[in-house]
Amino acid sequence: xxxxxxxxxxxxxxxxxxxxxxxxxxxxxxxxxxxxxxxxxxxxxxxxxxxxxxxxxxxxxxxxxxxxxxxxxxxxxxxxxxxxxxxxxxxxxxxxxxxxxxxxxxxxxxxxxxxxxxxxxxxxxxxxxxxxxxxxxxxxxxxxxxxxxxxxxxxxxxxxxxxxxxxxxxxxxxxxxxxxxxxxxxxxxxxxxxxxxxxxxxxxxxxxxxxxxxxxxxxxxxxxxxxxxxxxxxxxxxxxxxxxxxxxxxxxxxxxxxxxxxxxxxxxxxxxxxxxxxxxxxxxxxxxxxxxxxxxxxxxxxxxxxxxxxxxxxxxxxxxxxxxxxxxxxxxxxxxxxxxxxxxxxxxxxxxxxxxxxxxxxxxxxxxxxxxxxxxxxxxxxxxxxxxxxxxxxxxxxxxxxxxxxxxxxxxxxxxxxxxxxxxxxxxxxxxxxxxxx
Numbered sequence: 001x002x003x004x005x006x007x008x009x010x011x012x013x014x015x016x017x018x019x020x021x022x023x024x025x026x027x028x029x030x031x032x033x034x035x036x037x038x039x040x041x042x043x044x045x046x047x048x049x050x051x052x053x054x055x056x057x058x059x060x061x062x063x064x065x066x067x068x069x070x071x072x073x074x075x076x077x078x079x080x081x082x083x084x085x086x087x088x089x090x091x092x093x094x095x096x097x098x099x100x101x102x103x104x105x106x107x108x109x110x111x112x113x114x115x116x117x118x119x120x121x122x123x124x125x126x127x128x129x130x131x132x133x134x135x136x137x138x139x140x141x142x143x144x145x146x147x148x149x150x151x152x153x154x155x156x157x158x159x160x161x162x163x164x165x166x167x168x169x170x171x172x173x174x175x176x177x178x179x180x181x182x183x184x185x186x187x188x189x190x191x192x193x194x195x196x197x198x199x200x201x202x203x204x205x206x207x208x209x210x211x212x213x214x215x216x217x218x219x220x221x222x223x224x225x226x227x228x229x230x231x232x233x234x235x236x237x238x239x240x241x242x243x244x245x246x247x248x249x250x251x252x253x254x255x256x257x258x259x260x261x262x263x264x265x266x267x268x269x270x271x272x273x274x275x276x277x278x279x280x281x282x283x284x285x286x287x288x289x290x291x292x293x294x295x296x297x298x299x300x301x302x303x304x305x306x307x308x309x310x311x312x313x314x315x316x317x318x319x320x321x322x323x324x325x326x327x328x329x330x331x332x333x334x335x336x337x338x339x340x341x342x343x344x345x346x347x348x349x350x351x352x353x354x355x356x357x358x359x360x361x362x363x364x365x366x367x368x369x370x371x372x373x374x375x376x377x378x379x380x381x382x383x384x385x386x387x388x389x390x391x392x393x394x395x396x397x398x399x400x401x402x403x404x405x406x407x408x409x410x411x412x413x414x415x416x417x418x419x420x421x422x423x424x425x426x427x428x429x430x431x432x433x434x435x436x437x438x
Contacts, residue, residue, distance in 0.1 A: 029338060033324050036335035040323030040367070041316070050274045052102050053315075054281055054308075055206045060105030061304035062202060064112065065296055066195050076115035076123070089122035090158035091130065101315055101367075102206075103127035104407045105307040111411055117173055118166030121420060122158040124408070128398040129154035138374055138394065142381070146391065153395050153431050161423045168419060189296070194248045201241050208234045209277070231273055238263075238280070249297055251287055259283030311407050318403025322367045325402075348380065351388040351436030353429070359389035360428040363397030364421060367404075373397050388436020396428035 024030045076085050107124040115123075128134075130151060139147025166173055211230045214223050226233065242260050245251045262283055267276035284301070291297040326344075327337035347358045368376070377390055400421060409417040 029336075029340070032336055033327070033338040036328040036337050037320050037323035039335055040328035041319050043328065044319050044367075046274075048101075050277055051209050052206065053105075053312075054277075055202065055209070056102045056105050057304040057307045057311075058281070058284070058300075059199065059202045059206065060109040060307045061300045062195075062199050063106065063109040064303045064307075065300045066189075066198065067113070076110055076119040082118075085116065085119040086122055086159050086162060089119040089162065090126045090155050101311075101401065101403055101407075104311055104315075104404065104411075108307060108310070108407075108411050114176075116166065116176065117169055117412070117416075118162040120162075121165045122162030124420075125161055125399045125424070126154060126158035129157065129395065134374065134398065142374065142377060142390070146387070146394070149391055149435055150394050153391065153435075154399075157395060157424070157427055157431075161420065161427065164423055165416070165420060169416065190248065194244075198241075198244045198248050201237055201244055204237045205234055205241065208237065209273070235267075245284075245287075249288075250293055251291055251297060252293075255287040255290070259287050310410065314406040314410060315403040318401065318406045319367060322365065322402045326362070326366045344380070346384075348389040348393075349384045349386055351386045351433065353433060355386060355389045356392045356429045356432040356436070357425075359385075359392040359432065360396040360425045363393040363395075363428065364400040364405075364425055365402050366397060367401040368397050386436055388432040388434075390432075391435045392428045392432030395431060396424055400424055 076089065103124060106127065107120060110123060111120045135147055135151050138150050208226070208230050211227050213227055214221070242256055245256045246253045259280070260283075263276050263280040266279040267273075270276060288297045288301045323337065325337045325339055327339075328335045344358075344362055348355050348362075373394060377385070377393060380393075381387075381390055405417060405421060408420065412420075
């Protein structure tokens with residue numbers, strides 16, 4: 001019906017026009033929310049994309065290309081032993097210093113390789129929630145009790161939410177299991193230790209490149225030492241990556257050495273670590289795309305690019321919306337969004353059902369970069385936030401965000417995404433309520 005299409009176009013033109021006509025640009029709150037939106041987006045682009053998200057795309061590419069489908073299904077597939085699948089998925093976050101957005105390429109990759117819905121969801125939740133750096137920081141700043149409650153809650157959440165999702169969609173999982181029963185055992189192209197070595201070198205580069213700064217005034221201890229020397233440590237793992245590219249992936253050693261030299265020159269000439277990271281990733285992309293010895297090397301970069309195309313636009317939209325609604329919360333000079341910060345602080349006081357539920361909703365939609373949830377919570381607790389809602393926010397916040405939801409929807413569909421978010425919100429609310437009453 002042609003007229004229906006034209007009416008739909010007219011409707012959206014009218015909506016955009018009315019939105020522009022009544023734009024409340026004269027209100028200070030609106031202008032501050034707009035500034036917060038762009039401030040959060042700028043900070044995200046400067047601090048998170050290059051050092052965190054782009055390496056995650058390459059790691060996801062490794063899973064998609066070098067890790068065989070049989071290996072993924074052995075640990076995460078529909079016919080894998082449940083205790084093994086959920087154990088691996090629920091503790092996977094201890095080796096990943098990732099946030100709710102950085103986990104997305106990895107989740108998308110294992111899902112495409114045939115992982116069962118339950119273990120894949122457990123992995124999706126646990127990745128940011130059981131970040132070992134965030135757990136340590138929580139215990140140090142918010143108290144040992146809160147740190148223990150967070151790690152226990154996160155592991156239990158990962159298993160329970162994954163299991164419930166698998167139960168709800170059991171017909172689909174049974175159909176997937178039947179398909180995978182007849183899946184032939186494909187021989188591994190290279191020994192498993194070589195693929196694991198290459199994978200974990202990239203993970204360690206991601207972890208140490210994003211190692212968080214210790215508390216103000218702390219100048220000793222293991223945490224401070226690692227932070228002070230993190231670029232030397234990262235460079236050491238980068239050299240191991242050079243070895244992996246030559247020995248495991250069989251790339252031309254002259255090309256790899258030339259790429260290493262360019263990256264080293266960028267590191268010496270630049271005061272920002274982002275420049276050598278960009279040069280290194282660009283050089284890696286070029287030498288793999290030009291490689292004619294093994295088509296998988298080229299496919300690795302192309303797969304990483306596919307993840308970037310799928311995920312980056314949705315993340316950008318989500319960060320803009322989150323910044324406008326809830327403000328820019330990445331440092332002490334945070335800007336308020338259209339929803340005033342004082343409303344949030346007032347609504348999460350005490351330990352009522354309402355305060356815990358509100359904390360879980362705010363946590364679900366707000367974007368937290370890795371480790372930033374702890375100082376934000378510290379400020380909210382100082383403003384009167386109860387310990388129950390604080391734990392609720394810790395369990396719902398790091399694993400969910402509006403950008404995260406938009407991408408998950410593209411991977412598993414709208415219905416499953418809504419079910420996942422509802423499960424996280426309900427469980428976080430109930431857990432916070434119980435913890436606050438103890």
